[in-house]
Each structure stands twice: as C-alpha cells, then as structure tokens.
Amino acid sequence: MQLNPYEMLKKQIDDAARYIDIDPEYFDILKEPREILEVSLPVRLSDGSIKIFKGWRCHYNNALGPYKGGIRYHVQVNRDEVIALAGWMTIKCAVAQLPFGGGKGGINCSPADLSIDELEKLTRAYALGISRFIGTDYDVPAPDVNTNPQIMAWIADTYEKIKGFSQPSVITGKPVEVGGSLGRSKATAQGGVYVLTEALKALNFNNKDLSCAIEGYGNAGSYMHLLLEKMGIKVIAVSDTRGGIYNPKGLPASELKEHKMKNRTVANFPEGENITDKELLSSNADILIPAALEGMINETNVSDIKAKIILELANGPVTPQAEKTLSDNGVLIIPDVLANSGGVIVSYFEWVQGRSGEYWDESTVDKKLYNRITEAFREIWEIKGRRKIKMREAAYVTAIGRISQAMRIRGIWP
Numbered sequence: 001m002q003l004n005p006y007e008m009l010k011k012q013i014d015d016a017a018r019y020i021d022i023d024p025e026y027f028d029i030l031k032e033p034r035e036i037l038e039v040s041l042p043v044r045l046s047d048g049s050i051k052i053f054k055g056w057r058c059h060y061n062n063a064l065g066p067y068k069g070g071i072r073y074h075v076q077v078n079r080d081e082v083i084a085l086a087g088w089m090t091i092k093c094a095v096a097q098l099p100f101g102g103g104k105g106g107i108n109c110s111p112a113d114l115s116i117d118e119l120e121k122l123t124r125a126y127a128l129g130i131s132r133f134i135g136t137d138y139d140v141p142a143p144d145v146n147t148n149p150q151i152m153a154w155i156a157d158t159y160e161k162i163k164g165f166s167q168p169s170v171i172t173g174k175p176v177e178v179g180g181s182l183g184r185s186k187a188t189a190q191g192g193v194y195v196l197t198e199a200l201k202a203l204n205f206n207n208k209d210l211s212c213a214i215e216g217y218g219n220a221g222s223y224m225h226l227l228l229e230k231m232g233i234k235v236i237a238v239s240d241t242r243g244g245i246y247n248p249k250g251l252p253a254s255e256l257k258e259h260k261m262k263n264r265t266v267a268n269f270p271e272g273e274n275i276t277d278k279e280l281l282s283s284n285a286d287i288l289i290p291a292a293l294e295g296m297i298n299e300t301n302v303s304d305i306k307a308k309i310i311l312e313l314a315n316g317p318v319t320p321q322a323e324k325t326l327s328d329n330g331v332l333i334i335p336d337v338l339a340n341s342g343g344v345i346v347s348y349f350e351w352v353q354g355r356s357g358e359y360w361d362e363s364t365v366d367k368k369l370y371n372r373i374t375e376a377f378r379e380i381w382e383i384k385g386r387r388k389i390k391m392r393e394a395a396y397v398t399a400i401g402r403i404s405q406a407m408r409i410r411g412i413w414p
Contacts, residue, residue, distance in 0.1 A: 005084035011320045016396030026404040033060045039129035057105040057130045060086035063406040067103030070144030077106035092337040094399035127158035136169045143173040169354035172347035181350035183365035189223035191342015198377045213237040213285035216292030225253040237280045243267025244275040290317035312336035335392035
C-alpha cells in the first residue's frame with residue numbers, strides 16, 4: 001500500500017535524526033505543521049449549478065523566514081498531502097539557504113474538467129479564502145502541479161483588490177508582464193540540469209553515453225527534455241497521465257512538445273511506440289526522472305527499476321522503503337529537496353526583484369541559480385561522502401541543522 005506523504009516526510013526526518021546531534025524536541029517540532037487553513041469554495045459552474053471545492057493552505061515552519069510554497073490543483077490533493085509538501089518546502093528552502101520557511105496550498109479539483117471561466121472563478125474564490133493567510137512578508141505562494149502563471153496572476157490581482165494596494169511580491173511565478181521573473185518558467189528543470197551535471201561530473205560519467213526516461217511531461221518534464229537534449233543525453237521514454245512513448249534512438253524534444261500541445265498527451269507520437277507508465281519505469285534508461293506526483297516509485301514497482309541515477313524532479317516520488325531497496329542496489333537518488341529546488345530559488349529571485357524594483361535579465365537569473373544550486377550540491381555531496389550516508393540524509397542533516405539553530409536562537413514562546 002502506498003505510504004501517506006505526511007508519513008513519508010516524518011520517516012525521512014527520523015532517518016536523518018540519527019546523524020544530527022540536536023535536542024530531540026526540535027525533531028518533534030519539525031514533524032508537525034504550525035497551522036493549516038481549510039476553505040470551502042462554492043463556485044457557480046457554466047451550466048448554472050453550484051459545486052463546492054475543498055482547498056487548503058499549510059504553514060509548516062517559519063524559523064528561517066516567511067512561509068513559501070506552491071499551490072496545486074489535482075484530484076488527489078488532500079490535507080495530509082498539503083502538509084507533507086509544506087514540510088518538504090521547509091527542508092528545501094533551508095538546503096538552498098533561502099530566507100524562507102515552508103508552506104503549501106492546494107485545491108481538490110480536476111482542472112481539465114473546468115472551463116477557463118470556471119477555473120478563474122475557483123482561483124479567485126480560493127485567493128479570497130486564503131487572503132488573510134498570505135502576504136509578502138508572511139506567506140508567498142507560487143505555481144505547482146496544474147497551476148501556471150495565469151493562475152498566479154488571478155491570485156495576485158484578487159489579493160491586491162482585497163487589500164487596495166499593489167503587492168508585487170505576494171505571489172511568485174507570475175507572468176513577466178505583471179512582475180514575474182525571466183527564467184522562472186524553466187527554473188525547476190534548469191536547476192535539475194545543473195544538479196545532474198554536477199553529479200555526472202562527480203561520477204565521471206560521459207553525457208554522450210547516457211539515456212534518460214522522464215515520467216511526467218508537464219512544465220518541468222518538458223523543459224527537462226529540451227535541456228537534456230542540449231546536454232547530449234538521449235531521452236528514450238516519456239509519459240504523462242494519458243500514456244507514454246518510447247524510442248531507443250531518442251525522442252526529439254521540440255517535436256514531442258508540439259505534439260503534446262496539440263493532442264494533450266505524448267501518446268501516439270509518430271516517432272515512437274506507445275508504452276505504459278509501468279514500462280517507462282522499467283526501461284533500460286540510465287537516468288530516471290520522476291516529474292509527476294509523490295509515491296510513484298514504491299514497493300510494488302521498485303524491483304523493476306533499472307536506472308543507475310534517479311533525479312527527483314517531482315516532490316516525494318520515491319517512498320522510503322523503495323529508497324532503501326534502490327540504495328542497497330547502488331542506485332544514486334538525487335533528492336527532491338535539492339533536485340527540484342530551482343523553482344523556489346528563482347521564485348526567491350522574483351520576490352527580491354519585486355521588493356527592490358529591479359529587473360534582471362535571463363542570463364543574470366541563470367547565473368545566480370547556477371551559483372546557488374551548485375553550492376548546495378557540493379555541500380551535500382561532501383557530507384554524503386564524509387559521513388557515508390545517502391544524499392537525502394545529507395540534505396536533511398544540512399537543512400535541519402539550519403532550521404533547529406534558528407529555532408534555538410529564537411526560542412520557544414510562549
């Protein structure tokens with residue numbers, strides 16, 4: 001049975017606890033969210049009926065700064081998932097040395113079943129519901145699964161209308177035309193490529209000899225394909241919620257992305273053969289990049305994995321038990337809290353630009369992202385080697401050390 005994502009988070013914190021010499025009570029604090037808001041969102045649909053949606057916003061920990069994290073629209077969104085995602089954001093921001101804590105939000109819905117007008121109504125209802133729970137120096141949302149710059153623009157606009165004044169940094173991941181940052185749309189994938197490049201250098205692997213499979217072909221997955229192609233790494237399989245495609249000679253990124261946009265799926269792409277998600281996970285690719293949802297690699301399919309490296313572009317895609325099996329088999333897992341941190345790093349850059357009134361060109365954003373994420377990689381890689389532990393454990397050791405130190409200095413009050 002698939003592990004509850006919140007239980008996954010707590011298990012990962014417990015696994016790291018063995019390697020950190022701090023007061024155990026801080027671990028107890030880190031395994032609980034500070035607060036979570038649940039909202040009921042009645043929306044009048046195009047047929048005149050009213051449907052009530054459930055939404056959440058979680059504040060997990062703010063010892064290092066304002067809460068920060070995305071908003072997810074998906075039929076699997078629930079309270080525990082939002083808590084887990086907020087906890088992972090807490091760790092991720094600390095790994096990247098960002099002045100943020102962790103937060104997350106989501107609505108249980110199927111965006112594909114909503115018209116544009118219905119999606120806007122739902123988004124603005126949610127923005128109204130959480131408006132007292134967010135703010136530039138309080139909690140700064142961003143995009144996540146099935147949300148995009150347009151949705152962020154609706155939330156920002158609703159919030160500003162409620163408050164009566166401009167707040168350009170209350171939301172990140174906005175369109176560039178309304179205060180977004182250049183480089184934000186590709187940031188998760190770009191950061192993942194920078195981390196993967198450093199790992200391949202450390203392992204002395206030759207890009208030209210490597211193949212890759214990508215599970216999940218949304219924004220991050222499709223950008224990853226384009227960037228890997230430029231690196232000379234052959235992408236032989238990709239999948240989305242409606243199917244998958246395989247070509248041992250490699251799949252062309254631009255053509256496949258165009259096919260996906262036209263057909264809403266990668267399936268039936270003429271330059272490959274259709275495969276299932278199960279077949280993708282068990283493919284002979286050297287690198288496997290889960291870029292969809294949590295828990296996709298678990299006890300039921302871990303024995304099928306043949307990849308040498310797993311780069312977690314999704315949040316929590318490998319369950320703890322599956323990770324133990326893979327690690328025992330010599331598979332390198334580059335954890336989500338490092339691998340996909342490019343998104344929140346560039347969200348931080350957008351937040352800074354909005355607060356300062358500056359506007360950075362894309363090369364400046366990319367350079368700053370490269371410097372910050374590769375520094376985080378090198379720190380984690382050094383701890384992994386020196387202490388003979390997994391990369392995830394090294395990342396959690398780093399993050400929990402920073403968070404617990406901040407909590408200790410601040411004190412517990414009242």
